[in-house]
Ligand code: OOG
């Protein structure tokens with residue numbers, strides 16, 4: 642196994658343990674006869690959230706994946722949510738793309754900034770710089786260990802009132818935010834996001850409906866949907882426990898580009914389909930962990 646595979650497998654196994662919908666969706670796909678096993682699922686991309694503070698944020702986390710051969714691609718701006726994001730193309734088609742976002746902490750209120758800095762101030766140098774990136778076990782451990790003390794419920798709630806993204810990261814850190822089932826190579830009846838959504842809802846999964854259940858790019862090339870993150874019981878400082886949003890699952894359909902429309906289906910590969918992401922789709926997908934979605938009945 643390559644170092645990258647060790648790191649990706651580690652991310653997926655913790656994520657599966659924490660997000661019951663992952664196993665439940667895979668099981669439903671097997672039962673429905675869509676796939677034979679989870680090995681048949683193409684992972685379109687995985688996503689991380691970060692805080693834009695000294696020594697952390699995108700500039701720190703991205704070093705891990707750049708080291709494994711990922712290439713930094715387009716920038717996306719989310720003015721209302723105060724986020725920056727980039728996507729990264731993998732070194733080979735068998736690996737997922739990566740989407741990393743970052744909160745513009747400087748744009749928050751003084752109070753929210755002070756809360757965030759009281760935690761992230763414990764990090765006094767870039768932790769990725771002292772990691773041996775060729776040691777997959779060490780990187781896996783890093784991605785799943787605390788960089789700052791466990792937050793208090795009060796701080797979590799104050800942050801959530803201003804930025805649900807900030808609250809999510811202060812507790813969940815680099816836990817995988819989602820993985821993404823690529824639907825366009827599945828069998829007919831399931832190979833569009835609209836059809837796959839119908840299957841998911843029939844099986845009882847709840848979809849994020851912010852901006853509609855199917856989010857489509859203006860060029861019509863990229864359609865996405867996502868489940869609503871389930872609430873998980875989280876232990877905070879002083880052993881206080883409350884329910885907070887965990888992670889979710891996303892679904893993506895990358896349509897064949899117009900210039901390749903004449904290619905026979907058997908010749909269609911990744912490079913013939915719509916690449917990258919779409920800020921308007923992403924803006925709504927972020928809300929899969931927001932209370933407006935998780936709190937809906
Ligand atoms: C990421 C939301 C955006 C996409 O594919 O556009 C996204 C997040 O919730 O952190 O995943």
Ligand code: NI
Nearest residue numbers: 688740821891
């Ligand atoms: Ni995504």
